[in-house]
Amino acid sequence: MKHASRFAACLILLGWMTPAPRLESKQADIVTGTRTGAESVRLAVPLFMLDLTGAGGQELTGAFNETLWDDLDFSGVVLPISRSFYPLGRFGRPADVDVSAWTAPGVDAQFLTFGGAFLNGNSFVIEAYLWDLRTRIEDRETFSLRMTTEATEAAVRLMAHKYADRIIDDLGGGRRGIFQTKIAFESTRTTPADKLRVKEIFVMDYDGHNQYQLTTDADLAVTPNWSADNSQIGYTSYAAGTAQLALISPVDRRGFPFPNLGQTNTMPSWSSDGTRIAYVSSKAEVRGVPDQEIFVYNTATGTDRRLTNSRGVDVSPVWNPATNNQIAFVSDRFGTPQIFIIDAEGGNLRRIETSGGEAVSPAWSPDGQTIAFSWLRPGSVNRNIYIYDVASRGIAQLTQEGSGDNDFPTWSPDGRHLAFESNRGGSSQIYSMLADGSKVRQLTQAGTNHNPSWSNYVER
Amino acid sequence: MVDTSVTRAPRVYVRFDILRNGAIDPNSIRLERPSGITSLDNSARRAVFAASPLPPLPDAYRGSRVSVQFWFEYTR
Numbered sequence: 317m318k319h320a321s322r323f324a325a326c327l328i329l330l331g332w333m334t335p336a337p338r339l340e341s342k343q344a345d346i347v348t349g350t351r352t353g354a355e356s357v358r359l360a361v362p363l364f365m366l367d368l369t370g371a372g373g374q375e376l377t378g379a380f381n382e383t384l385w386d387d388l389d390f391s392g393v394v395l396p397i398s399r400s401f402y403p404l405g406r407f408g409r410p411a412d413v414d415v416s417a418w419t420a421p422g423v424d425a426q427f428l429t430f431g432g433a434f435l436n437g438n439s440f441v442i443e444a445y446l447w448d449l450r451t452r453i454e455d456r457e458t459f460s461l462r463m464t465t466e467a468t469e470a471a472v473r474l475m476a477h478k479y480a481d482r483i484i485d486d487l488g489g490g491r492r493g494i495f496q497t498k499i500a501f502e503s504t505r506t507t508p509a510d511k512l513r514v515k516e517i518f519v520m521d522y523d524g525h526n527q528y529q530l531t532t533d534a535d536l537a538v539t540p541n542w543s544a545d546n547s548q549i550g551y552t553s554y555a556a557g558t559a560q561l562a563l564i565s566p567v568d569r570r571g572f573p574f575p576n577l578g579q580t581n582t583m584p585s586w587s588s589d590g591t592r593i594a595y596v597s598s599k600a601e602v603r604g605v606p607d608q609e610i611f612v613y614n615t616a617t618g619t620d621r622r623l624t625n626s627r628g629v630d631v632s633p634v635w636n637p638a639t640n641n642q643i644a645f646v647s648d649r650f651g652t653p654q655i656f657i658i659d660a661e662g663g664n665l666r667r668i669e670t671s672g673g674e675a676v677s678p679a680w681s682p683d684g685q686t687i688a689f690s691w692l693r694p695g696s697v698n699r700n701i702y703i704y705d706v707a708s709r710g711i712a713q714l715t716q717e718g719s720g721d722n723d724f725p726t727w728s729p730d731g732r733h734l735a736f737e738s739n740r741g742g743s744s745q746i747y748s749m750l751a752d753g754s755k756v757r758q759l760t761q762a763g764t765n766h767n768p769s770w771s772n773y774v775e776r
Numbered sequence: 777m778v779d780t781s782v783t784r785a786p787r788v789y790v791r792f793d794i795l796r797n798g799a800i801d802p803n804s805i806r807l808e809r810p811s812g813i814t815s816l817d818n819s820a821r822r823a824v825f826a827a828s829p830l831p832p833l834p835d836a837y838r839g840s841r842v843s844v845q846f847w848f849e850y851t852r
Contacts, residue, residue, distance in 0.1 A: 345842075345843045345844075345845070346842060346844045346845070347844075347845045348844070348845075348846060348847075450831060451830075451831065453829065490851050491851065
């Protein structure tokens, strides 16, 4: 059913809107398919209405409405239609909805989600509907459901994220919503005035809400990176005096034991199958001289293997998450920092071809097809985020000149969004955007914040 | 439902006819170019079956049916 309604939406969108049937021909022939890059699904999202027979709940209903709208607006796949075009009235129940008023020019909605909310003791309840307005089937309902949660703002926001994910399940073209995912990052907000060298790892919801401190090292805790199942965050800890890899639970802040891999070790990066961690170590030597090189540690077998062997610093390893058989990294072996790709077993080294400058901070997209990176282009005064198409070797610019330095991109698990660090507002903060560079949002304000890492999908 | 072991697949091309009233002619549905993965081919065919009926063809269109070739790209 899910598959079918998605397909129907797709066909209506793409089939009818692309080559219109030629009227003179006896029988039209249409060729189309999934993922043809059609415009977003137009979705009307009237405010969920609080049942006023109960007392209270206005703020919670407001938080639900705000979270739902922001999620859908940022989804990159549905287009929530501006409310100024909506018919007047309250739309809490199916009987309140006149379909023709929602499909009329102006609103021109293809889908409509609406519903009601009420307080039941300490519980906040919504009854929600998603309707397909363009079907000729008597039953327009794609789904209806009731959700119950604790009557707190945090719980209601989470419920709104779950509801938005449910909508994307049906209208998202086969890719799941990311509204329950999180972002880890470095922050200086707890740094005492007399200790300039302190950074701690923090975690927040994907939209910047619910920020909390994860590490309490009172030293440098940097380069966070999520494990495949989100149960652990790997990072670089200086708590023991030298840089070492460390693991911590983002849920209860418990540390996990991790071996000292010798000398200094930084920038852990998990493979998407959760079996290996690529990292940077100074234990390597090149022609007898200590050198920062990429290593791969197998968490199941304990095998520790050196991957690169070249004079010059090799840093910032990231896996191709679609295959786990390639690693991108930054090397200054030819003078300035550039991005290279190497097979995870070694060999087949090649450079991402940029026209000079400095290319750093690679982030491989979940489908393996593109690599986001930060590039100080020759002749430019600022670093900007670009994406590199692995197959065609084309490069597209996402952040623009005049928006400060932009660095450390990280992909959302649906591949539709990126978070990054920028100093465009005067201090370094975390921002997010769609993968086409639009819908830029600032997510952090307190202190300075750095080096975001987007989590993987949350199990449900 | 597609085998969980399948991580990538070629496109599946399905052809079918939409009748004037929007119904998909069940006898017209055929796999024009299968992916070679039976569960995926069946999933594509099922999706077309389940999508019927679609909205009726526009009045201005005078033909009795529209032939559609629709491809499915598999993403996990």
